[in-house]
Amino acid sequence: MNTIGQTLKGRRERLGMTLNELEGKTHIKRETLKLIENNDFNGLKKADYAEGFIIKYAKAVNIDSEQLIDSHRDEIPNRRNSDINEAIHAFSNGEAPSYRRKDKEPLQLAVVISAVILITIVLWILAVIIL
Helix, strand or coil, X not given: CXXXXXXXXXXXXXXXXXXXXXXXXXXXXXXXXXXXXXXCHHHCCCHHHHHHHHHHHXXXXXXXXXXXXXXXXXXXXXXXXXXXXXXXXXXXXXXXXXXXXXXXXXXXXXHHHHHHHHHHHXXXXXXXXXX
């Protein structure tokens, strides 16, 4: 059974299309197209974009991208697994995970206290003016 890259490359060659023509048609860099044809999705700068590149490439060479991706799902990097692997790697190296933000509780508390004080002052001024 052919890989995604072999399938796409074979179709491109049967159509007589060069990588330069495909690059112009898909607006995907030639180096990226070569990586796709070699099934080297981990070599992409953003492996998460692999599926999008495959869809663009498949449309350019008239292949049903959904069927191609469904039948070769195990070849394409899984974004969820890569996120989990990054988090595991960060924790194992003692780094703070990327999703953690600076603690904002003090800022939120200051905003709430300021709002309460401001509302109290406005109500006090209205009470003095009306009475």
